[in-house]
Amino acid sequence: MTARAARILSSLVAVALTAACTNYYEIPIETPIRPKLDVSAFQRVLVAGFISGGTEDVDGNLETTRLLRSQLRSKSEMRVIDTDVLPLMDVAAEGQGTETAIETSPAGVPAPIKDDKDLEPYEHLFADVAYWKKVGEEYQQPLIVTGTVMFAPQQRAGIVQRDQEVYDSLGRRRVVPVRTYMERKGFVLKPRFVFIDGRTGAVLHSENFREEILYNANQTTPALSSYFELMDRLIPSFLSTLSSQKIKGTRVLLQ
Amino acid sequence: MRALSALVVTLLALSAAPLAADARTDAKKQIEFGISVAQRGLWREAIYRWERAATIDPTYAAAHNNLAIAYEHEGDLDKARAAYEKAIELEPNNAFIKQNYELFKEINDRTSRQDSQ
Numbered sequence: 001m002t003a004r005a006a007r008i009l010s011s012l013v014a015v016a017l018t019a020a021c022t023n024y025y026e027i028p029i030e031t032p033i034r035p036k037l038d039v040s041a042f043q044r045v046l047v048a049g050f051i052s053g054g055t056e057d058v059d060g061n062l063e064t065t066r067l068l069r070s071q072l073r074s075k076s077e078m079r080v081i082d083t084d085v086l087p088l089m090d091v092a093a094e095g096q097g098t099e100t101a102i103e104t105s106p107a108g109v110p111a112p113i114k115d116d117k118d119l120e121p122y123e124h125l126f127a128d129v130a131y132w133k134k135v136g137e138e139y140q141q142p143l144i145v146t147g148t149v150m151f152a153p154q155q156r157a158g159i160v161q162r163d164q165e166v167y168d169s170l171g172r173r174r175v176v177p178v179r180t181y182m183e184r185k186g187f188v189l190k191p192r193f194v195f196i197d198g199r200t201g202a203v204l205h206s207e208n209f210r211e212e213i214l215y216n217a218n219q220t221t222p223a224l225s226s227y228f229e230l231m232d233r234l235i236p237s238f239l240s241t242l243s244s245q246k247i248k249g250t251r252v253l254l255q
Numbered sequence: 256m257r258a259l260s261a262l263v264v265t266l267l268a269l270s271a272a273p274l275a276a277d278a279r280t281d282a283k284k285q286i287e288f289g290i291s292v293a294q295r296g297l298w299r300e301a302i303y304r305w306e307r308a309a310t311i312d313p314t315y316a317a318a319h320n321n322l323a324i325a326y327e328h329e330g331d332l333d334k335a336r337a338a339y340e341k342a343i344e345l346e347p348n349n350a351f352i353k354q355n356y357e358l359f360k361e362i363n364d365r366t367s368r369q370d371s372q
Contacts, residue, residue, distance in 0.1 A: 024351055025290055025294070027293060027294065027324070029324060029327060029328040030328065031327050031328065031330060031332075031362055032329075032330035033330070033362075034330065247362050249358055249362070250358075251324040251327070251355045251358065251359075252320075252351040252354065252355055253290050253293065253317075253320075253321050253324060254286075254316070254317035254320050254321060254349075254351060254352070255283070255286055255287060255290065255317060
């Protein structure tokens with residue numbers, strides 16, 4: 001028996017013993033979580049676009065913009081502005097300083113972003129108050145959502161614990177934990193959401209997330225479906241920045 | 256004189272026991288009423304009843320546990336934590352209170368982690 005199983009079992013025994021000598025009532029509750037950002041001053045939200053990189057299989061900029069717009073349309077009270085995604089990589093390359101040179105092709109197209117280090121030269125864009133103020137003026141001073149999205153393949157090998165069914169001589173089934181060496185591959189998603197005040201161009205709030213998924217090495221999962229699976233995990237946290245959320249649960253009232 | 260003092264102390268102790276029992280009985284009535292209104296979704300009335308119960312009998316762990324749940328439902332997480340901690344202090348081995356508190360901490364930790372990012 002694992003330590004975790006022993007803990008769960010002892011907790012269940014304790015609850016059963018307490019239940020035997022206490023009057024109790026299970027009750028469903030909904031805990032409201034206040035939004036992290038006060039967005040009452042904004043009627044509109046513009047998901048402007050993202051600086052993205054990692055893999056060429058998924059356009060992180062386009063997919064993230066599309067997904068966040070659709071989520072905000074159904075789960076936020078603000079009006080979502082429908083417009084073309086801003087070419088932020090080109091904007092950043094045009095307005096870059098001399099210290100953080102963005103690599104470009106002879107035609108002036110920024111080189112693909114492969115890892116976190118490649119993102120650094122683009123960071124100055126989010127602090128460009130004049131640029132974001134201009135964008136804000138163009139779209140009637142909305143809340144602007146932008147940032148970076150890194151979605152990259154990853155590979156990992158090591159010891160993994162998994163449950164295995166075994167049958168004894170009497171044919172009884174048992175599940176035992178087995179530790180095996182496995183090679184796994186998957187994806188890691190690292191978005192950074194930046195919230196900008198369209199009236200002033202200043203950054204109001206920013207937050208980083210990291211989610212990863214690993215599959216057996218012989219399993220083939222399309223990059224786009226992994227991207228959506230990982231985004232699905234962090235969408236509630238993204239939404240809780242802008243609108244209040246309710247977390248459902250059950251508690252025990254005592255008499 | 257010593258015998259008289261002992262008699263007075265004994266009488267005082269004997270009269271205090273029914274007073275404590277009365278307080279628990281009164282508090283229990285508030286608790287029961289609070290549960291019945293909470294089950295109908297009237298959480299503010301439930302809070303009022305359980306706050307009264309905790310005032311009548313501050314050693315009643317159930318009053319603090321139920322108050323904590325009601326505060327949680329109202330989104331007042333600071334008050335909920337304080338009430339859970341009081342309930343656990345009074346009944347450290349009560350598995351229901353501990354289970355409620357663990358579930359509360361999960362939500363509370365998640366929101367404070369988000370705030371710090």
